[in-house]
Amino acid sequence: MALSVALIVSAVAIFVAMLIVMLRLFIGPSLYDRVLAVNSFGTKTVLLIAVLNFIGGRPEFLDIALLYALINFVGTIAILKFFRYRSFQMAMSSVRGRAGMPVDKEE
Amino acid sequence: MTYIPSLDMSTFVDIILLAFLLLSALAVVIMRHLFSVVMVGGVYSLLSAAFFVNLDAVDVAFTEAAVGAGVSTVLMLGALMLTARREKPVTSQHSRLPLLAVLVTGAALIYATFDMPAFGDPGSPANSYVGMDYMERTPHEIDVPNVVTAVLASYRGFDTLGEVVVVFAAGLGVLVLLGMGFTGGTAPGKDEEDQA
Structure with a gap:
């Protein structure tokens, strides 16, 4: 019984965390805030499931x-x-030896 | 059917997940910055995947997570590179016809749900004919606990194999057409040698 109460409390806590992360996703000023919000929302989904x-x-x-x-x-x-690369194609084909270099500087 | 514990909890979870889905759909409509719209779309897919898990449709949920949150986010980002960063503001005159189309489609979909059997109805077509046969035969014929997996991977094994072949051929065709960057004369390795 105590275990199921703990599970329900944690489910509610995950919902609250999801709501907070969604707010950060909506208002988040920078793009990295939004990427991080999506990533941690995925983690919340895993925990919720x-x-x-x-x-x-x-x-x-x-x-x-x-x-x-x-x-x-x-x-x-x-x-x-x-x-990083502005293109998935270059990101895939630049595996050989020059992975750390941004594509923009190549030209 | 060991479904007894906490049916109320399931409904509660459904309501919260649907509210979140509504929130993120509204955000997609309101937002103008396209990258953020793609990110919210990924969250929308994750939410619907969680919703499908809660409805016990784990295979559908897994497809939704892989295709919706994974592949289509990447495809949308690829499309984003070919277009502007921000959506142009839409005048209210231009938005009337799309709004009408969306409302009519939504009304038609809601009207179609009236004909559907209730969720978990034992007399529904999915539960009464061949479905029950699979439910009875799977435990002793095939050593797989999940009936859906048994149907897809064993009873309809050749069908699934054909699907996999078709998807594999389509993927190969796309790779051959798009070239992946290292076919032909413009391979990055050659550029490097020319520079050196």
Whole structure:
């Protein structure tokens, strides 16, 4: 009983955190605020799914939460690569030896 | 069907997630900075994925998270590089026809839900014919606990294999057409040698 109360309290806390992160996403002055907001919103989704699965009594769905964490990570990397190189194509093809160099300076 | 614990909690979660979805959809409409719109779109996908998990449709939710939050965000960012940074303000005269189209489509969709069976209705078509057959046969025929996975990966295995082949061929075709940057004469490695 105490465990389920703790789970419900944590679900409510995650909802509050989601709301705060969404506010940062909407008003966030810089673009990096928004990227960070999306990333931490993805983390909140992972946590929410995990907590909901434990509340529902089926912790085997924890695997899905783990997969969401992976997708979230890859998505954030893609967005940051967009910032760094302004192009996904160069970001992929510049693997050979010159990964640290921004494309703009090449010309 | 071990669904007994906390049905109220599920409804409560649904209401909160739908409220968040509404908030982010409104933000997409109001915002003018396109990069922020793409970011809010990613959050919208994550929220709908959480909503689908809460409705027990984990496979749909996983597709939504992978395609909606992952791939389409990247595609939108790619499209963003070809266009302006900010959306132009829309005059109220121009927004009338799209608003009418959206309202009519929304009304039609809501009207269509009246014909749908209730959520979890045992007499609904999905639960009464071949679905129950799969539910009965899966535990002893196939050693997979999830019935949807058993149907997709075993009963309809060849169908799924064909889908995978089609998607793989489409991906290969796109890569061949777009070139990935290192086909032809403009490979970055050659540039480097020329400079040196």
